[in-house]
Amino acid sequence: MVKRIEKDHSRFRQIIRGKIKKELRKYITRGELIGKKGKDLVSIPVPQINLPHFRYSSKNSGGVGQGDGDVGTPIGRGDDEDGTGQAGEGPGDHLLEVDVSLEELAQMLAEELELPSIEAKGKKNIVSDKDRYTGISRSGPESLRHFKRTYKEALRRHIISHTYDPDNPIIIPFREDRRYRTWKTQQFPEANAVIIYMMDVSGSMGEEQKEIVRIESFWIDTWLKYQYKNITTRYIIHDAVAREVDEETFYHTRESGGTIISSAYKLANQIVDAEYSPTEWNIYLFHFSDGDNWGEIDTDECISILEEKLIPKANLFCYGQVESPYGSGQFIRDLEDYFENEDKLILSEIADKEAIYQSIKDFLGKGK
Amino acid sequence: MSLTAELSAFRDEIKGYAREYGLDFYETIFEMLEYDELNEVASYGGFPTRYPHWRHGMEYEELSKSYSYGLSKIYEMVINNDPCYAYLMKCNNLVDQKLVMAHVYGHCDFFKNNLWFSKTNRKMMDEMANHATRIRRYAEKFGEEAVEDFVDVCLSIENLIDPHSQFIEKPEEPAKTEPEEEEAIEARLRLRSEKEYMDDFINPRAVIERQRKEEEEMAKSKSQRFPEKPERDILQFLIDYAPLQKWQQDVLSIVREESYYFAPQAQTKIMNEGWASYWHSKMMTTRILSDAEIIDYADHHSGTMFTQPGRINPYKLGIELFRDIEERWNKGKFGKEYEECDDYTTKKNWDKQLGLGRQKIFEVRKMYNDVMFIDAFLTPEFCREHKMFVYEYNDRNNLYEISDRDFKVIKQKLLFMLTNWGQPFIYVVESNYRNRGELYLRHRHEGIDLKLDEARDTLKNLSVIWTRPVHLETMVDETKTLLSFEDDEFKETEID
Numbered sequence: 001m002v003k004r005i006e007k008d009h010s011r012f013r014q015i016i017r018g019k020i021k022k023e024l025r026k027y028i029t030r031g032e033l034i035g036k037k038g039k040d041l042v043s044i045p046v047p048q049i050n051l052p053h054f055r056y057s058s059k060n061s062g063g064v065g066q067g068d069g070d071v072g073t074p075i076g077r078g079d080d081e082d083g084t085g086q087a088g089e090g091p092g093d094h095l096l097e098v099d100v101s102l103e104e105l106a107q108m109l110a111e112e113l114e115l116p117s118i119e120a121k122g123k124k125n126i127v128s129d130k131d132r133y134t135g136i137s138r139s140g141p142e143s144l145r146h147f148k149r150t151y152k153e154a155l156r157r158h159i160i161s162h163t164y165d166p167d168n169p170i171i172i173p174f175r176e177d178r179r180y181r182t183w184k185t186q187q188f189p190e191a192n193a194v195i196i197y198m199m200d201v202s203g204s205m206g207e208e209q210k211e212i213v214r215i216e217s218f219w220i221d222t223w224l225k226y227q228y229k230n231i232t233t234r235y236i237i238h239d240a241v242a243r244e245v246d247e248e249t250f251y252h253t254r255e256s257g258g259t260i261i262s263s264a265y266k267l268a269n270q271i272v273d274a275e276y277s278p279t280e281w282n283i284y285l286f287h288f289s290d291g292d293n294w295g296e297i298d299t300d301e302c303i304s305i306l307e308e309k310l311i312p313k314a315n316l317f318c319y320g321q322v323e324s325p326y327g328s329g330q331f332i333r334d335l336e337d338y339f340e341n342e343d344k345l346i347l348s349e350i351a352d353k354e355a356i357y358q359s360i361k362d363f364l365g366k367g368k
Numbered sequence: 369m370s371l372t373a374e375l376s377a378f379r380d381e382i383k384g385y386a387r388e389y390g391l392d393f394y395e396t397i398f399e400m401l402e403y404d405e406l407n408e409v410a411s412y413g414g415f416p417t418r419y420p421h422w423r424h425g426m427e428y429e430e431l432s433k434s435y436s437y438g439l440s441k442i443y444e445m446v447i448n449n450d451p452c453y454a455y456l457m458k459c460n461n462l463v464d465q466k467l468v469m470a471h472v473y474g475h476c477d478f479f480k481n482n483l484w485f486s487k488t489n490r491k492m493m494d495e496m497a498n499h500a501t502r503i504r505r506y507a508e509k510f511g512e513e514a515v516e517d518f519v520d521v522c523l524s525i526e527n528l529i530d531p532h533s534q535f536i537e538k539p540e541e542p543a544k545t546e547p548e549e550e551e552a553i554e555a556r557l558r559l560r561s562e563k564e565y566m567d568d569f570i571n572p573r574a575v576i577e578r579q580r581k582e583e584e585e586m587a588k589s590k591s592q593r594f595p596e597k598p599e600r601d602i603l604q605f606l607i608d609y610a611p612l613q614k615w616q617q618d619v620l621s622i623v624r625e626e627s628y629y630f631a632p633q634a635q636t637k638i639m640n641e642g643w644a645s646y647w648h649s650k651m652m653t654t655r656i657l658s659d660a661e662i663i664d665y666a667d668h669h670s671g672t673m674f675t676q677p678g679r680i681n682p683y684k685l686g687i688e689l690f691r692d693i694e695e696r697w698n699k700g701k702f703g704k705e706y707e708e709c710d711d712y713t714t715k716k717n718w719d720k721q722l723g724l725g726r727q728k729i730f731e732v733r734k735m736y737n738d739v740m741f742i743d744a745f746l747t748p749e750f751c752r753e754h755k756m757f758v759y760e761y762n763d764r765n766n767l768y769e770i771s772d773r774d775f776k777v778i779k780q781k782l783l784f785m786l787t788n789w790g791q792p793f794i795y796v797v798e799s800n801y802r803n804r805g806e807l808y809l810r811h812r813h814e815g816i817d818l819k820l821d822e823a824r825d826t827l828k829n830l831s832v833i834w835t836r837p838v839h840l841e842t843m844v845d846e847t848k849t850l851l852s853f854e855d856d857e858f859k860e861t862e863i864d
Contacts (some may be wrong), residue, residue: 005407005425007425008425011422012425013425048430052825054527054791054792054811054826055791057817062768063680065759066681069770072770075678075759075770076767076768
């Protein structure tokens with residue numbers, strides 16, 4: 001039986017996702033997409049739609065509380081959006097901050113975006129050994145002695161030999177009674193993946209554009225980490241020349257200068273060839289740019305590298321074009337025209353932060 | 369699912385203790401639910417059948433998320449109805465179930481006996497199902513979108529009711545008098561004149577005419593102002609006078625009826641929870657608990673009473689106030705003599721051995737609501753003992769800060785937060801504003817401005833119902849302001 005609430009719930013989800021009743025969107029309260037806490041915990045606010053009411057503005061209202069502290073002791077932060085952070089309200093009236101692990105987050109992401117699980121390649125080729133404690137044996141190191149089983153054996157022996165006295169139930173295990181845990185080594189197939197992020201850092205990519213790339217790649221990372229045990233991430237930035245950098249630099253550099261996209265593709269190809277054989281690795285390539293490449297000649301070169309080298313090797317090549325006030329945005333159209341039926345190449349235009357959602361869905365929605 | 373044999377034995381036992389202590393309640397039916405079923409019922413405000421709306425889905429999302437991440441779970445849910453329905457979560461352990469049952473009997477007693485609940489519909493379970501059927505039928509007939517959109521609009525103004533109106537006995541409407549005959553009026557206006565020939569001088573035609581006109585004008589201007597007195601039950605006013613279709617009128621009246629049903633629960637949150645907690649604590653610790661259960665009980669109880677720094681927990685505040693009242697009336701710590709005593713030690717050790725405590729708290733649970741409760745029983749000693757304070761928003765550093773620990777300030781603030789359950793007072797003042805059939809509302813400003821963006825959107829929703837421009841008189845930054853929604857636009861005008 002379908003529960004009645006499910007219909008109401010899915011309707012609510014649809015409103016939150018902006019599929020229906022767009023006029024209610026402005027009443028949705030939700031927090032920041034990324035909120036890394038500690039090692040890999042993220043706080044997820046529960047979205048709420050607050051229909052408008054005649055109510056007091058919370059900022060200047062204050063309230064009554066209980067606890068220690070002198071006059072002037074701060075007790076809570078004001079909230080910019082509305083009074084949800086305000087103290088003094090009854091339970092059930094507050095915005096929840098949910099802590100979840102990245103794995104759960106990825107599951108939720110999958111649910112939310114209706115992402116299919118990835119069909120990985122290379123599973124047969126790479127195996128890893130793993131020990132599992134599954135059995136019991138009569139010999140083994142003392143540190144693995146199984147107390148309960150040993151005790152049971154001894155008890156059984158006492159009873160059989162009529163030496164067990166219920167009034168004085170002392171059980172003394174012999175050497176023969178002892179039982180030990182044993183392990184078996186099992187082989188698990190494993191899939192490996194590498195993600196190479198490439199970002200255009202030419203003069204036309206501003207802070208806002210980079211913010212978009214950062215948020216989007218965080219979510220892509222989360223999803224792929226959930227799908228693969230072993231994941232390696234590499235970062236390339238380029239303007240007119242490309243170079244490999246670490247994560248920190250990737251997100252924080254602002255270079256300037258022209259844009260030669262093929263430089264990045266060449267470098268990515270070198271890395272793949274040197275370290276990640278396509279038969280054993282799942283290769284994901286992401287490239288973000290504002291699409292303002294320098295000259296048609298280079299675009300042609302890009303296309304030929306993609307067609308001959310990168311796309312055949314990769315599971316997926318994703319190109320995300322961030323809208324920028326300076327760029328012409330021609331690149332995405334050139335790719336579009338050329339690779340009309342290539343399903344390993346995914347193109348997505350990201351106009352603003354709102355569009356990240358759709359773009360992630362474009363990239364990961366195929367289950368490659 | 370009904371209770372297991374074990375639990376129903378405990379239920380009978382606990383019911384016995386509750387009666388023994390003098391609690392008085394309707395028949396109470398317990399049901400056991402799985403966590404997801406309980407979340408569902410809770411999302412519908414405790415009613416198994418409720419009209420479909422995304423807002424219930426939103427509740428459900430919050431409840432099930434916080435349950436699955438282990439942040440909170442519902443222990444208990446009880447419905448004000450005759451018979452009372454209460455739900456237990458299947459997976460809770462036995463001590464929790466016992467505690468919940470004892471707590472539930474406290475609530476049931478409160479529902480039945482507290483004055484503010486006396487006007488609520490005790491067959492609300494059926495009524496809610498009835499509402500659901502009606503709204504479903506409208507959705508089939510007029511389209512789901514249309515009905516849902518209209519429900520959204522109604523929910524946006526659901527708080528515009530007057531919880532006290534149910535207690536006001538309306539004077540009988542004066543019997544309508546037949547309009548007077550032309551000649552009768554003239555006869556009434558004429559002065560007595562003995563001599564016929566003087567009549568034209570005593571009662572000149574022109575004067576009689578003028579008087580008659582004036583009377584007509586008066587009658588007219590009287591009926592022009594409508595409503596005659598400002599009206600707080602705006603929902604009723606709209607149901608009666610807004611140009612709505614039949615189904616819309618019905619939907620609005622459903623929303624209004626449910627608002628009135630839930631209002632007393634908001635008006636007595638502190639008392640109701642305090643009362644139920646008082647009794648679960650009393651029954652558990654004096655009668656029900658076995659030695660082995662003490663720790664689990666204490667753990668659960670302290671969890672319920674936990675007050676986050678800087679907040680008010682109605683369970684805690686309520687139970688402590690009831691206990692304080694009981695102690696004060698047991699020891700005679702009230703009345704003129706006690707109030708006027710200014711010796712700290714004498715006051716502290718005051719004990720007249722009156723033993724009136726139990727009787728007093730039963731009386732309080734019958735007659736009071738939260739506002740009256742705090743007004744009458746919050747004492748400076750209580751505030752000090754429970755470290756109460758007032759906090760204010762400091763916009764220099766975007767922080768809430770403790771601003772005062774003075775008893776008077778605390779009490780005033782607390783009362784303000786509770787009055788009209790912390791909502792602004794809005795009246796409908798005039799339904800033919802500017803003689804153009806526009807609706808004019810007034811906000812009784814008490815020092816705090818309205819949240820403007822929401823107020824504007826609420827006005828817009830009101831105009832959907834009223835179909836003509838709607839105005840709200842309020843104060844914005846200490847300036848009397850008229851917020852208007854007309855011709856698809858918001859306007860803000862200063863008025864004097």
